[in-house]
Amino acid sequence: MFVAKQDSFENCAPATEAHAHQDQQVSVRSMPHSDGLTGLVAGTLVETDCGWQPVETLRLGERVQTYDGGLQSITRLQRIAISAEAMARRGVLHVPGGALGNCDALFLLDNQQVMIEDPVVEKYFGGTSVLVPAQAMDGYCGIRRFFGGHRTCAVSLGFADEELIYANSGVLFHCAVKPDVNSDFFTQLGPKSAQTLLQRIMAERETMPGAFDWLKQQKIAA
Numbered sequence: 001m002f003v004a005k006q007d008s009f010e011n012c013a014p015a016t017e018a019h020a021h022q023d024q025q026v027s028v029r030s031m032p033h034s035d036g037l038t039g040l041v042a043g044t045l046v047e048t049d050c051g052w053q054p055v056e057t058l059r060l061g062e063r064v065q066t067y068d069g070g071l072q073s074i075t076r077l078q079r080i081a082i083s084a085e086a087m088a089r090r091g092v093l094h095v096p097g098g099a100l101g102n103c104d105a106l107f108l109l110d111n112q113q114v115m116i117e118d119p120v121v122e123k124y125f126g127g128t129s130v131l132v133p134a135q136a137m138d139g140y141c142g143i144r145r146f147f148g149g150h151r152t153c154a155v156s157l158g159f160a161d162e163e164l165i166y167a168n169s170g171v172l173f174h175c176a177v178k179p180d181v182n183s184d185f186f187t188q189l190g191p192k193s194a195q196t197l198l199q200r201i202m203a204e205r206e207t208m209p210g211a212f213d214w215l216k217q218q219k220i221a222a
Contacts, residue, residue: 038180039080039154040173041092041107046157047166055155055167064157067115067164067172076158078179084151093134094146101170107146108134109154113174113188115164120201130187131174136194140202 040046042056047065056079058064063071093108100114108114110133117129137143157165157175162183164172174183182188189197 037080037082037109037154038111038113038176039078039109039156040112040167041109042153042155044106044167045104045169052169055157056153058155058157064159064163064165066159067166069159069161069163072159072161072163074157075160076156076177078156078158080154080156082152082154084149087148087150087152089147091145091147092152093137094144095137095171096142099141099143102167103169106168106171107152108137110135111180113183115172115174115186116198116201118201120197120204124197124200125187127187130189130194130197131183132189132194132198133191136189136191136198140198 040055042054044055045052046055046058048058049063049065049071058074058077060074060077063073066072090110093110095102095106095108097103097105112134113131114134114137115129116132121130122128138145156179158177158179159175160177162177162181162185163175164186165175167173174186174188176183
């Protein structure tokens with residue numbers, strides 16, 4: 001299984017023209033900054049019909065396990081190279097193992113939408129889950145911004161319909177049909193609203209029986 005390390009970006013293969021030749025429908029771009037990007041950072045494990053695979057190894061047409069649609073074929077794949085300067089200036093979100101039900105640590109881009117399921121969500125929104133942008137999760141369950149000096153890359157996936165896909169065992173990530181498109185099916189919060197919700201979730205957990213043990217575990221994990 002992938003275990004996130006601070007030097008894990010150094011050996012990450014960036015998006016290249018070679019990838020474009022292999023997959024004619026794959027778009028490739030280099031980004032001077034990481035602001036507003038959506039995609040899964042290299043090293044993130046995605047569940048496919050052949051088992052768990054690093055997202056950067058996926059190709060068009062491969063089938064990925066989705067939340068409620070079973071195995072679905074990848075119809076859009078965009079490789080994104082992010083410069084070392086962007087990593088040093090803006091960084092990415094480091095999610096420690098277990099923070100979101102993930103088996104191992106992983107990294108998130110600011111605008112990647114993450115599914116959050118919690119009783120507090122139902123209390124305020126009437127449903128059991130919402131989508132929140134990763135940038136709102138800084139400080140939630142030990143998640144912290146990581147500034148690295150190495151270049152990295154990410155992969156944005158799309159399917160025939162918008163989907164939620166599994167990553168690192170227990171995290172659900174939103175994949176739109178087209179880049180930067182809002183969800184038509186799931187409640188999607190903006191950064192400020194998402195941050196408020198996550199703060200309320202943390203506050204309610206502090207009042208639950210056994211909260212001290214839970215908080216102690218989070219402190220150790222962080």
